Amino acid sequence: MIADVGIVFGRVMFVMMFVLNLGGLLTWVERKQSAIMQDRIGANRASILGLRLFGLFHPLADAIKMLAKEDFRPARADRFLFSLAPFVSVFFALVAFASIPFGNVLHAAGREIPLQAVTLNVGVLYVFAMLSLGVYGVMMAGWSSGNNFALLGGQRAAALMISAEIAIGASIIGVIMVYGSLDLQSIARAQGQLLWGWIPKWGILTQPLAFVLFLTAGIASTKRIPFDTPEGESEIIGYFVEYSGMKFGMFAMADFLETIVVAGMTTALFLGGWQVPYLVAGGFQFPWGATLALPPLVVTLLQVGSFVTKVVVMIFFLMLIRWTLPRFRYDQAMRLGWLALFPLSIANIVLTGLVLLITRPA
């Protein structure tokens, strides 16, 4: 009994610590990566006892600064909703990662431990439901600030979120059709199969169009550049105009957490999840006949390592996009969402259905 509770606790804590720590680290990654891309050095002055460590203490310094700042609340703000909004934003971004599997089932001490925080047979829907709920925090912030600019920012966020979420939902239907499940763990497992005996059946190969559409809509749902019309940190002020201190920091944190969730979802749906090519339960089985037996623990560690690596690479790619592309205008973002992403997703569903009808025996 206690062991069961401990295992559940451990699974949840692993995911939570992974996401939270990575989220904190992303503030550093964002600064350093953008600096290196732009021939700069980036934040490197924060030091503890003269130890700088490539500026790794800057997230810590940021958090201390945010916590020490004045927590200002405008006189005309709705007291309750104004305080609730950042928590809603962070909470839903944080729990969205729960059903993303970070490894196959681990057999230990006569138990089967599924390596994901929550085993849900509708994991895909859960993640998108949580991601969509996150926009309520943003709209709440815009409404409750009692500021017209914040209200406009919240409205822009809502419009962007609707056009992005529709495209996200429609683009992954192809993936669900190919792998025949809404459970992220089954989808990840199904991606371990081989196409024609030697190509790993990853989603990016079976659903390349859906990958591009999902990634585009996913970036839009994180509200970061090039889809940052809700905030526009450099000139158009967004839904968090009136926020200061750690509440403001929580909105920034929610964006990073959503980036991690989108990277995790892309990994789970399109990059094979925790799959390592040719690695099955007993070890490596290469298509040319060679085998390499590995103990189960090593296999599990390889799988978790593979998942983390893929997520980190995906985050690098999302950051690269964020620091490369200019912002879409509001109408351009709307047009892209409704006139490009959504129809293409529908076309992808039809195409996938046709291919499945032809290739799959009745």
Next chain:
Amino acid sequence: MNLGQRFYLREVFSGLGLTAGHFFRNMGRHIAHSLGRRDARGAVTIQYPDERRRLAPRLRSLHRLVRREDGSPRCVACMMCETVCPARCIYIVADEHPNPEIEKVPSRFDIDLGKCVFCGYCVEACPEDAIRMDTGILEFSSYSRGGMIYSKEALLALEPAGPDGRPTSPVPIPADRRP
């Protein structure tokens, strides 16, 4: 826009290629630098207070008053610099020089660096070569306007910059910044 540009995705990838190229090239240089290749620089940044770039020899930096061999100012208080100064930041009070060969000497020579525009006209106008802007000192700041006024004594104490362009005399600290 042609079709390829309207399709947007190709342009996105060429842009991503450019930035990713910068990232990996600079990252490689950073790694090479930390592995001992000191000439490999991954960034164009000069980390200012720690590193300083070489100053041009003709750079106009903080003024100094040139001294005679006996240590008195070479300035004869002719008011040329005060007259030519477009910012009107020089204030001179003339006095008799003890040596009858020399006409005058300034009893006060104040430069208000808060007003100075560093045009160098005072150096050009001086008939005695008594004021120069070659100290190489660039850092002078103060918490008050009064602290930006540098007196004759402070200006006389300064030395020209060394051959590398670095200041050789200590930066005068205004009264309101002294600990």
